[in-house]
Amino acid sequence: MQRYFIAxxxxxxxxxRLIGDDAHHAAxxxxxxxxxxxxxxxxxxxxxxVAVLEAxxxxxxxxxxxxxxxxxxxxxxxxxxxxxxxGDKMELVIQKGTEIGAYAFVPFQSERMVVQxxxxxxxxxxxxxxxIAKEAAEQAHRNRVPAIxxxxxxxxxxxxxxxxxxxxxxxxxxxxxxHGRGVRTAINEWTAQAGExxxxxxxxxxxxxxxxxxxxxxEAEAAGAVLVGLGRRILRTETAGIVGLTCLLxxxxxxxxx
Amino acid sequence: MQRYFIAxxxxxxxxxRLIGDDAHHAAxxxxxxxxxxxxxxxxxxxxxxVAVLEAxxxxxxxxxxxxxxxxxxxxxxxxxxxxxxxGDKMELVIQKGTEIGAYAFVPFQSERMVVQxxxxxxxxxxxxxxxIAKEAAEQAHRNRVPAIxxxxxxxxxxxxxxxxxxxxxxxxxxxxxxHGRGVRTAINEWTAQAGExxxxxxxxxxxxxxxxxxxxxxEAEAAGAVLVGLGRRILRTETAGIVGLTCLLxxxxxxxxx
Numbered sequence: 001m002q003r004y005f006i007a008x009x010x011x012x013x014x015x016x017r018l019i020g021d022d023a024h025h026a027a028x029x030x031x032x033x034x035x036x037x038x039x040x041x042x043x044x045x046x047x048x049x050v051a052v053l054e055a056x057x058x059x060x061x062x063x064x065x066x067x068x069x070x071x072x073x074x075x076x077x078x079x080x081x082x083x084x085x086x087g088d089k090m091e092l093v094i095q096k097g098t099e100i101g102a103y104a105f106v107p108f109q110s111e112r113m114v115v116q117x118x119x120x121x122x123x124x125x126x127x128x129x130x131x132i133a134k135e136a137a138e139q140a141h142r143n144r145v146p147a148i149x150x151x152x153x154x155x156x157x158x159x160x161x162x163x164x165x166x167x168x169x170x171x172x173x174x175x176x177x178x179h180g181r182g183v184r185t186a187i188n189e190w191t192a193q194a195g196e197x198x199x200x201x202x203x204x205x206x207x208x209x210x211x212x213x214x215x216x217x218x219e220a221e222a223a224g225a226v227l228v229g230l231g232r233r234i235l236r237t238e239t240a241g242i243v244g245l246t247c248l249l250x251x252x253x254x255x256x257x258x
Numbered sequence: 259m260q261r262y263f264i265a266x267x268x269x270x271x272x273x274x275r276l277i278g279d280d281a282h283h284a285a286x287x288x289x290x291x292x293x294x295x296x297x298x299x300x301x302x303x304x305x306x307x308v309a310v311l312e313a314x315x316x317x318x319x320x321x322x323x324x325x326x327x328x329x330x331x332x333x334x335x336x337x338x339x340x341x342x343x344x345g346d347k348m349e350l351v352i353q354k355g356t357e358i359g360a361y362a363f364v365p366f367q368s369e370r371m372v373v374q375x376x377x378x379x380x381x382x383x384x385x386x387x388x389x390i391a392k393e394a395a396e397q398a399h400r401n402r403v404p405a406i407x408x409x410x411x412x413x414x415x416x417x418x419x420x421x422x423x424x425x426x427x428x429x430x431x432x433x434x435x436x437h438g439r440g441v442r443t444a445i446n447e448w449t450a451q452a453g454e455x456x457x458x459x460x461x462x463x464x465x466x467x468x469x470x471x472x473x474x475x476x477e478a479e480a481a482g483a484v485l486v487g488l489g490r491r492i493l494r495t496e497t498a499g500i501v502g503l504t505c506l507l508x509x510x511x512x513x514x515x516x
Contacts, residue, residue: 072490099497101489140491182514231359231513232330233398239357246504247513255489255505256440 002030002038003138005145008046016040016050018060027055037065043137043145072142076252077103077201079164080241081157083110083208084117089238094129096242098136098146101249105129106160106203108152112210122151154216157205158223165200166190168248169225170207170240171217183247186226204248206241260288260296261396263403266304274298274308276318285313295323301395301403330400334510335361335459337422338499339415341368341466342375347496352387354500356394356404359507363387364418364461366410370468380409412474415463416481423458424448426506427483428465428498429475441505444484462506464499 004026010017018026018040026032032055040062041047047069050062080102082093094105107129109117129148137145152160161167168186181189194200205225212220221227230243250257262284268275276284276298284290290313298320299305305327308320338360340351352363365387367375387406395403410418419425426444439447452458463483470478479485488501508515 096497096500099491099493100501101491140493142491182516183508184515186514229514231507233357233359233400235357235398239354242354242500243358243504243513246501247508247515249489250441250505250508251515255501256444256487257442257505257509258440 002026003141004038004040005043005134005138006040008042008044011040011042011046011048013064015053015061015063016048018062019058023055023060024057026052026060027057032060038062039068039141041143043143047143072140073144074101074103074249074252074254075199076249076254077199078245078248079104079106079201079203080245081106081108081152081203081205082241083108083113083206083212083237084115084151085208085237086115090125090129091132093238093241094132094146094148095136097245098133098142099140100242100245101142101254102146102245103144103201104147104149105133106149106152106157108154108157110154110208110210111213111216113208114210115208117151126150154219158219161203161220161223161225163201164203165194165197167203167205167220167223167225168228168244169205169212169217169220170230170244171212171220171227172229181226181228183228183230183244184251186228187248187251190226202248204241204244206237206244208237260284261399262296262298263301263392263396264298266300266302269298269300269304269306271322273311273319273321274306276320277316281313281318282315284310284318285315290318296320297326297399299401301401305401330398331402332359332361332507332510332512333457334507334512335457336503336506337362337364337459337461338503339364339366339410339461339463340499341366341371341464341470341495342373342409343466343495344373348383348387349390351496351499352390352404352406353394355503356391356400357398358500358503359400359512360404360503361402361459362405362407363391364407364410364415366412366415368412368466368468369471369474371466372468373466375409384408416477419461419478419481419483421459422461423452423455425461425463425478425481425483426486426502427463427470427475427478428488428502429470429478429485430487439484439486441486441488441502441509444486445506445509448484460506462499462502464495464502466495 004022036052048064049066053061134145262280294310306322307324311319392403
């Protein structure tokens with residue numbers, strides 16, 4: 001069934017309104033008519049099955065048939081911090097990460113980042129990334145659109161680590177066959193120490209094409225991150241985020257891992 | 259370190275030869291010179307560290323310094339069968355699937371496939387997909403290039419299922435919130451029944467954008483497949499293969515899951 005994410009103010013007690021692109025999509029692309037049903041969500045707490053009252057290309061009103069529970073959001077809130085990759089790879093990370101179940105995305109700057117970051121373009125890029133997250137969340141039938149945070153400096157990223165219950169830093173020291181801990185070991189060690197946390201906030205940090213420097217790994221570790229590896233094959237930067245997120249959610253009992 | 263996959267006949271007891279695109283890449287792009295080292299693999303059993311003797315844009319000869327063990331291939335040989343998706347999504351599945359560790363790829367036809375398959379283009383597409391697999395295997399430091407099998411009809415796919423120790427069919431009956439078994443449950447049930455298989459051959463079957471029909475699911479189940487789900491969020495077809503492969507390898511002890 002079609003889903004739309006709408007702002008909280010488009011909800012009233014008994015009705016909802018679609019406006020802008022969503023109204024156009026419902027009226028013109030889906031050719032929705034009175035009585036047709038779809039699902040709306042405010043992206044946070046409210047999700048409802050609604051039936052169309054009136055539809056035009058600028059405004060669709062619908063009455064709430066039933067409030068729905070939140071049954072598609074993971075218990076673990078995993079934020080994916082990705083050092084800015086080349087080209088449009090960040091778009092792939094956000095689209096796939098949203099489908100898989102990321103809670104939020106933090107693009108950040110690191111020493112060996114290959115791209116030249118253009119601050120003037122930041123607002124536009126974040127707007128575009130947010131749109132990709134919204135569309136992917138609708139398609140994946142999620143009740144929540146992951147937030148795209150503004151670009152963090154390395155210092156800001158390190159500082160933000162204290163907001164999380166667990167921070168995993170994907171890293172393999174160059175030329176070493178001995179990798180960091182695996183995800184499973186890292187989670188088991190953390191659970192043994194922290195006890196049962198019902199909805200843990202986890203930060204998963206992924207380097208860009210150039211990887212991290214030893215100094216960055218040392219600083220992350222000093223700030224409380226656990227260094228982890230994702231196995232014996234070398235994953236491209238955009239693959240590492242998708243795979244790391246999948247493994248973490250699988251280990252938490254999602255993705256068929258229960 | 260740079261890797262090249264070469265044909266078995268380019269190996270002799272003490273030397274190897276790069277020809278064609280690989281020679282051009284080594285001589286012109288990497289500007290390799292006598293004494294420089296790189297790794298070659300025949301994509302199956304032999305992987306060697308070599309040192310360049312002579313390099314030109316058409317022929318690079320190098321002596322074998324050391325034969326290397328196979329330490330990057332997964333124990334589980336997982337073949338990803340993907341119903342032909344739209345556009346260039348199959349390329350993404352093959353690139354990411356190769357990085358993650360797929361053993362082979364089987365594109366196949368199913369009832370609700372959205373694309374019109376063009377048999378005349380098949381040879382060219384398989385050539386292109388094989389090139390993508392080779393490049394991804396080199397980049398991921400794999401010792402083996404996954405095979406791309408020719409397009410299978412639904413009947414051929416069903417018939418091929420007897421070649422595998424375990425067949426997982428990703429499926430969610432429409433409108434049902436109760437999904438198939440999770441990957442973990444399916445693996446545990448299979449292990450309990452089959453005992454320890456050291457290098458199991460597994461077939462993971464993924465539908466295209468239109469999904470599978472109930473009849474296809476019934477036929478797959480009748481032929482021995484286990485129906486599995488990948489969690490509560492709806493994954494795009496190209497995401498399902500990447501996620502399913504990651505979960506299976508993680509469950510087998512790869513990707514940091516040991």
